[in-house]
Amino acid sequence: MDIAMPLYDRFTALDAVGPYEVLSRLPDTTVHFLGADGTGPKKTETGMLTILTERPLEDLPHPEVIVVPGGYGTRDLMRDERVLEWVREAHATSTWTTSVCTGSLLLGAAGLLDGLEATTHWSEAGALKSYGATYTARRVVEQPGGIITAAGVSSGIDMALRLAELIAGRVAAEAYQLAIEYDPQPPFDSGSLAKASQEAKDHLAARSG
């Protein structure tokens, strides 16, 4: 099975690597990191981390699974008709078309979310509406047509475990969860808008501003 993960400059590393760490364990499966904006090194938003891509999107027009990670760089991709056309064409034959974080905005820009429920990073909830999608604050949103969107950054791990179950069955997916020792025990309970304190939200707003 071929899994296509488009990468681009200013992607968010965990959006891509969380699902990779789960899905690369599927039998007879290759996760392909494809250059969406040309091949070569792709840097995260901070510029501190670089993942290499050796092939362009066009090399893999018909993957069984698509995983679009998010990041600030999606803003450019959403205006790139070449990328949008690849997404449409690949989705036409894929079994699963998925996204993490603001990766869903790319699916939206390609016209794939019209009339559907979807999720994204909580800070971009409003952006989905312009693509005809209804934002829902769930962590993983499955819709008809094999479309699955995940919420912000770390939610890609949860999405990938569900996707692994859909592809290889529950026992296999549970085995991958054990392999990556995913028994989460965050030291705080601040991972969603509903749970975070006002102080934490203010801290984040001050840093982003």
Added chain:
Amino acid sequence: MDIAMPLYDRFTALDAVGPYEVLSRLPDTTVHFLGADGTGPKKTETGMLTILTERPLEDLPHPEVIVVPGGYGTRDLMRDERVLEWVREAHATSTWTTSVCTGSLLLGAAGLLDGLEATTHWSEAGALKSYGATYTARRVVEQPGGIITAAGVSSGIDMALRLAELIAGRVAAEAYQLAIEYDPQPPFDSGSLAKASQEAKDHLAARSG
């Protein structure tokens, strides 16, 4: 602040990228991915993912924080006296020396865990003993001397949030948890040896064998 993360061929991607995604948000901080076995591209165990390193370990002898990710490649590093010497020297002046997964075996081989409690991936629990450490099945283990070890793969996210709290305070760390929307909701509860079903364990054992 300088955070050093040694990379090497056959590392586990999420071991490195989980902590990166948290710690790169600390103010005035750079996460440096350093080539432990020479600079250049470093591939994960599957060969599907490549992270670039541009500088060798020796370029950063005195980072404030060390994060050693795990992976099959640690087996070679543990026999590389140049790498072990860097770990010892860097630890002598670091504020925090940490590991994820089998990264703790490298700390052990460098002599840093003698007489301490520590953790690692559940499958390598027995290996810590030969370094004078006592394996403990906790997800994040803090010890005197600024040493923090984390359990398998995904536990690096939890470790990094705790480390962020120690460095920048609780509100900042909670803000980073919100930024990466880390409100984990795995679809199963199979992330530890104690919780996984026998079927999941058997599945994993059959694949590893």
